[in-house]
Amino acid sequence: MSSRSGRFLMSALLAATFLALPRPLYAQQSKPELRIGAVLAASGGAASIGTPERNAVALLQERYADADLPFTVKIVLYDDASDPTKSTSAVRRLVQEDKVHIVICCTTTPSSAAVLETLTASGTPAITLAAAASVVEPASSHHEVFKTSATDRLMVARMLEEVGTLGAKRIAVLFADDSYGDSGLAALQSLLPSQPAQLVATERVARNDTNFTPQALRVRQANPDIVYIHTYTPACDLAQEALRRVGYTGPIIQSQGAASAAFLSLGGRGVEGTIVTVAPVLLHDQLPASDPMKAKLDEFVRLYDAKFGAGKADTYSAMGWDPVNLAVKIFGDMVQTGKDVSDLEATRRGLRDGIEATKNYVGVSGVFNFSPTDHVGLLPKGAVLLSTVKDGRFVLLPN
């Protein structure tokens, strides 16, 4: 490369660097600052879940940057590539170097379990997005950790209610062979003894299987009244297709893993009539006006779709929405009541106590009533809705 073009490149780079510098660094020294750290799986195996979560957080990051609040909100976003080791080092970095007040972590259950120790040791409150109830329960050993979306336990409980309503006695289940399936299965096994129904087949399926017929044959052989499928797309579609192919004609209930537009477009006519447990966000336009969450949901969907495209707001993006808003609200309360938010540890403690004392907080994943023994604060009805697939869309079933 000639020296002339080299110099040109250099000056262009320098100019770009100056242009890219943040706007005036001196402007915002007087206001207190809320620092939120988020570690989500934007790549790796859980990327299809982590990406919409991250989008929602990034959207709020933008909105709060321009918002007129008595404090500023800084959000630090890291990607853990669905790897618990990376989650742990990211959270450590957030806690020690970025000195965040609250952590939003993580997308997956293994990651959320891995970061628990770091959070507990530093007394940093955290809101997890993982599905398993085990990442927040029991609350006594998860003092710092909260969850602002329905757990798989709530989902399974809601599913079993429906099984009871339908009068089915023999349930066959197909669970994902990863942490999502493991914890779902554990929830089912703990809830089942109190139910009249009995488990007749328990099969495992992998997300990337090319062949679902063997498990479907096993289910058919057990002669169930109802089949519950607990995995993600595309496996939930393919498992259902395999069941129909081997001649099972009874009802099928799908977990929240199937509550996505992808499930409908992949399944086509084949998934008509399937019962799907869904998060409120997917049915926001069908909720009655009297529903307390209606306004929040409509606003979220409008903002999110405006940024990422129509119909993009889904269960996972909704899961990324509430944690940030809740943290901002609690911090706002602290600032307003004149609490000192300059001390890092005291502020962390204050946020934690604030979340635990929160009652009737309306989010997009439910209406939350936290308590020292309940760090999810949701009831099965309300946070988990049941829908049926009709003409290629989810239609709300009456509660």
Next chain:
Amino acid sequence: MDTYLFLGIDGLTSGAIYALLALSLVLVQTATRVVNIAQGEYLMLGAMTLASLLDGDVPPTLGLVLAGGLLCLAPDIAALWTSPRRFVRAALPYCLLAALALTLVYITLHVLPGTVMSMATTLVLVTLTGPIIYRLSVRPKLDADAVVLVIVSVGVQMVVHGLALILWGAEPRPVAAAVQGGVVGAGVFVSWQAVAILVVAGLATLGLYAFFELTLAGKALRAASVSRRGAQLCGIAPERAGAISFALGAGLSALGGMLVAPLVTANVDIGFVVGLKAFVGATFGGLVTYPLALAGVALVGVLDSFSAYAASGYRDAIVFMLVIPIMLWRSGRAGQWEGDR
């Protein structure tokens, strides 16, 4: 009892997909000594590219091919000033191939849409990625230890998978089968797609056999795999043999991807596990013999199917555990073939 029929047929269908990959693995390993961990990613590229084309989008693979081609050409760009003629000579094949890729994509999207044309274009695009990846990853390390080449292929796998995730996103995409419906025999429904998979895998095997037996390039490739040095002395450039084997391997794997996509949807994660299972099958032939590799993948496919029926939670464990007896059996016969350390 139709259960066993179901299991057997579905096992063989998966086996046929693994077969296309196992053939690619053996092809690449014999010609270049690369135990290609990334082979499954070509299958993924095949599935994703087909999904894009059928949706009427410009497949990101086109961008990958063009950018990759430019990268391959980069060392020659320096020659542009000193000897323009040399540059033109080096650039000409790249330009022709780029023009071919662009034309095919244009025709598929605007002139002659349809499954067959889309599949042909996909095949060409993914086949082109093979030599590009070879040029960028293996060729700079031609004399390296086989272990180094394995690690290089692990790196390639990560890069390709990561790029695919960025380019296509994580959402699975439905791919319509070329022929809908199927046939019912003995109470078992078999989709035409499954039949097509078996037929195409068979044809591909025959085609590969004919290529190796009847064409000069094929014979050269075989010679290069028997003795690299000897082939070199006979005027067969190992770089050329490597590029051809990577191209063929990519094409065969892409074919597998296009065939399996209608059954399981196209998503960026499908490549890796299928690649590993094909690898288990290919170890059956010590990664060097085609017929044994085919027997191996048939075994893997059927075992996969039956173990999923018997104990679905341990399905993958059972299949991958198969490597151990295979290794024992092969090392018992180790004297019969020359291993490459």
